[in-house]
Amino acid sequence: MNCGSTESIDVFFNAKSVAIYGASASQNSVGASIVQNFIKPQYTGKVFAVNPKYKQVLGIPCFPTLQDIEDPIDLVIVAVPARITPRVFEDIAAKGVKASIIISGGFSETGPIGTELENEVVDLAKKHGIRIIGPNCIGVVDTLSHIDTFFLPEYRCGRPKPSNVANISLVSQSGAFAAAISDWTSELGLGVSKLISLGNKCDVDDDDLLCYLADDDSTQVICYYTEGYDQDKGRTFFETASRVTPHKPVLVVKSGRGQKAKAAASSHTGSLAGSDKVADAAYRQSGVIRVDNFEHMFDAAKALAMQHAALGDRVLMVTNGGGLGVMTTDALEAAGLAIPSPSNELTQIYKERLPAYCAIGNPIDVVGDADSTRYDIVFEEAIKSGEYDMFVVGMLLQTPSLSMEITNVIANHQRQSGLPFVVVSMGGGFTTKAGEIMELMGVPTYATGEKAAFAAKALAQYGEIKYGDEFNKTIISDKP
Amino acid sequence: MKEAKKIFKTALEEGRTFVLENEAKDIMKAYGIPIPAYDTAVTADEAVQKSKAIGYPVVLKILSKDVLHKSDAGGVKINLRNDDEVRKAFTEIMTNAKNYGKEKGIEVDLSRGVFISDFADMGTEIIVGVTKDPQFGHALMAGLGGIFVEVLKDVSFRLIPFTENDAREMLKELKAYKILEGIRGEPARDIDSLIGVMLSVSKMIAENPEITELDCNPTFVYEKGKGTLVVDARILIGESKASH
Numbered sequence: 001m002n003c004g005s006t007e008s009i010d011v012f013f014n015a016k017s018v019a020i021y022g023a024s025a026s027q028n029s030v031g032a033s034i035v036q037n038f039i040k041p042q043y044t045g046k047v048f049a050v051n052p053k054y055k056q057v058l059g060i061p062c063f064p065t066l067q068d069i070e071d072p073i074d075l076v077i078v079a080v081p082a083r084i085t086p087r088v089f090e091d092i093a094a095k096g097v098k099a100s101i102i103i104s105g106g107f108s109e110t111g112p113i114g115t116e117l118e119n120e121v122v123d124l125a126k127k128h129g130i131r132i133i134g135p136n137c138i139g140v141v142d143t144l145s146h147i148d149t150f151f152l153p154e155y156r157c158g159r160p161k162p163s164n165v166a167n168i169s170l171v172s173q174s175g176a177f178a179a180a181i182s183d184w185t186s187e188l189g190l191g192v193s194k195l196i197s198l199g200n201k202c203d204v205d206d207d208d209l210l211c212y213l214a215d216d217d218s219t220q221v222i223c224y225y226t227e228g229y230d231q232d233k234g235r236t237f238f239e240t241a242s243r244v245t246p247h248k249p250v251l252v253v254k255s256g257r258g259q260k261a262k263a264a265a266s267s268h269t270g271s272l273a274g275s276d277k278v279a280d281a282a283y284r285q286s287g288v289i290r291v292d293n294f295e296h297m298f299d300a301a302k303a304l305a306m307q308h309a310a311l312g313d314r315v316l317m318v319t320n321g322g323g324l325g326v327m328t329t330d331a332l333e334a335a336g337l338a339i340p341s342p343s344n345e346l347t348q349i350y351k352e353r354l355p356a357y358c359a360i361g362n363p364i365d366v367v368g369d370a371d372s373t374r375y376d377i378v379f380e381e382a383i384k385s386g387e388y389d390m391f392v393v394g395m396l397l398q399t400p401s402l403s404m405e406i407t408n409v410i411a412n413h414q415r416q417s418g419l420p421f422v423v424v425s426m427g428g429g430f431t432t433k434a435g436e437i438m439e440l441m442g443v444p445t446y447a448t449g450e451k452a453a454f455a456a457k458a459l460a461q462y463g464e465i466k467y468g469d470e471f472n473k474t475i476i477s478d479k480p
Numbered sequence: 481m482k483e484a485k486k487i488f489k490t491a492l493e494e495g496r497t498f499v500l501e502n503e504a505k506d507i508m509k510a511y512g513i514p515i516p517a518y519d520t521a522v523t524a525d526e527a528v529q530k531s532k533a534i535g536y537p538v539v540l541k542i543l544s545k546d547v548l549h550k551s552d553a554g555g556v557k558i559n560l561r562n563d564d565e566v567r568k569a570f571t572e573i574m575t576n577a578k579n580y581g582k583e584k585g586i587e588v589d590l591s592r593g594v595f596i597s598d599f600a601d602m603g604t605e606i607i608v609g610v611t612k613d614p615q616f617g618h619a620l621m622a623g624l625g626g627i628f629v630e631v632l633k634d635v636s637f638r639l640i641p642f643t644e645n646d647a648r649e650m651l652k653e654l655k656a657y658k659i660l661e662g663i664r665g666e667p668a669r670d671i672d673s674l675i676g677v678m679l680s681v682s683k684m685i686a687e688n689p690e691i692t693e694l695d696c697n698p699t700f701v702y703e704k705g706k707g708t709l710v711v712d713a714r715i716l717i718g719e720s721k722a723s724h
Contacts (some may be wrong), residue, residue, distance in 0.1 A: 234615030278613040281637035
């Protein structure tokens with residue numbers, strides 16, 4: 001990846017000393033919430049408050065200006081009224097700090113006066129080489145360094161955790177969505193490394209973060225929520241994404257399927273285009289996977305973070321329940337994946353090694369009384385045959401014959417073969433726990449066949465993006 | 481490329497943001513895009529003479545900086561099969577254009593006369609176009625003409641520039657792609673030559689970013705081995721600015 005320097009962005013996630021401008025002791029204030037985040041023991045850097053009104057805030061020392069602080073400061077979080085931000089930036093410049101997150105609103109999003117104010121701040125920042133995230137944002141959460149500028153109390157807005165297996169990072173234009181996703185992913189069991197709310201994007205934008213996250217070892221999948229791009233910024237995102245996607249998957253949810261551009265067009269082509277169709281083409285062309293909603297995004301992201309991309313579109317569905325097998329293969333077929341039956345040779349081997357009442361085909365049904373050894377046989381022979389690029393495994397745990405050994409069998413075959421596996425396990429409390437264990441072993445697990453099929457499709461889609469012509473595409477889809 | 485720049489300069493000097501049909505065809509030709517034989521004429525006699533040289537049947541169209549929508553002004557006569565029909569069409573076009581001007585309260589410039597073009601054989605109708613998106617810049621659109629584009633909006637897009645592979649995928653994305661491959665005993669269409677046109681248009685836009693919109697509509701693609709023709713081309717331009 002060659003995106004230019006990402007050093008100026010790294011400090012937003014790894015600052016060793018942070019100053020909170022506009023820190024406050026009044027309950028439920030933005031200033032107090034942010035200070036609270038940083039005084040938690042998990043954050044190991046130094047924290048300073050800046051506010052002429054106080055000598056200390058929530059037990060940390062408070063200074064009238066940054067220049068009164070002796071220690072060097074890496075990052076300044078600005079939570080003061082918009083009109084005084086230019087003065088704050090004079091102070092930031094004088095202190096020689098190179099990174100700032102402006103939480104405050106009241107800038108270009110409010111009209112011409114706010115725009116003027118924003119431009120003034122941007123000019124000051126440019127002159128002194130200060131990078132800005134925001135304004136009008138909630139900033140960043142880094143689950144590893146515990147930098148956390150979300151001014152939302154944790155009992156209301158949960159924070160996600162990193163996973164030892166794989167993590168995603170998400171960049172959101174909307175602060176409210178960033179908060180909701182933080183809260184949601186804290187319960188989802190999806191490993192998250194970083195959440196970034198960009199707000200007005202007066203400086204740091206989608207491109208900067210795409211470059212940074214592409215090189216970030218703790219991010220396996222990059223996710224975006226966007227409503228649109230500034231003038232020509234769609235083009236630069238397209239160009240950056242084209243370089244990133246062969247190395248790391250990028251997913252996007254884009255809203256605003258707007259009609260505005262249509263009205264302005266005077267040619268036939270222009271009237272048919274609309275901005276969204278062009279955006280759609282740009283994503284496809286640059287290898288960005290566009291999904292319709294967050295549920296799809298997290299289903300796809302989990303699989304892409306935990307598994308290798310598929311080398312082809314041939315899926316084998318293995319199940320211990322007939323209904324689950326049929327429903328999942330229906331969904332796989334609708335997703336445009338190939339579900340070839342085992343060859344005659346492979347069928348013969350299965351007939352010899354599996355009980356006669358197992359249904360050999362695709363799906364292959366090892367039936368309700370199966371223990372994990374039947375799965376073991378299916379995987380061993382299918383992998384040896386080279387007839388499949390991917391496995392979707394139905395694991396129904398309501399039957400006592402299937403012990404937890406099944407998770408070892410799946411994980412071992414996945415690891416040894418390097419082929420992508422996706423598990424579908426429907427059920428209640430026991431099943432959910434088993435799914436968590438399966439995921440700790442690195443194999444993404446879903447509650448329905450449809451979700452698992454969607455995940456499998458994402459693995460094939462990314463395989464096509466990553467491997468291009470080398471991707472073994474066996475069926476020509478009617479659909480794009 | 482120089483040819484195109486000269487044409488755009490003239491257009492902007494005349495206060496036009498569109499180029500005339502002969503100019504559009506000159507640009508197309510410079511980029512190796514296949515178009516029917518064409519010429520221009522300022523008198524009826526000249527029109528007859530040039531039509532003969534091209535070979536009947538021909539099409540005559542008004543050529544004026546004051547007329548963008550030629551059909552609305554009664555400025556298009558198609559399938560003209562002999563000298564008399566051309567002579568008659570020429571006079572009618574001039575009269576219609578004058579009347580169109582009166583209705584609009586403007587004096588229509590008739591000094592450029594008419595555009596004459598070979599009347600192309602009907603092929604499978606395709607629309608190839610370019611739009612300039614404020615966020616993403618130039619994108620090319622392709623689709624089958626007629627109901628496919630008008631009713632079903634069956635079109636696909638790629639940002640410019642794109643690869644041959646992109647162009648091929650773009651066509652495969654169309655619901656009507658099977659028609660190009662040949663259905664119900666119809667022979668397959670010349671997909672490779674259509675892709676050639678798409679790539680040439682892409683190159684044209686990359687080198688002339690001042691083009692804001694372009695329609696090659698209709699474009700006829702013939703059966704395999706028999707090529708593609710861009711029958712009508714409309715080019716709109718904005719201020720010259722290299723965007724990518």
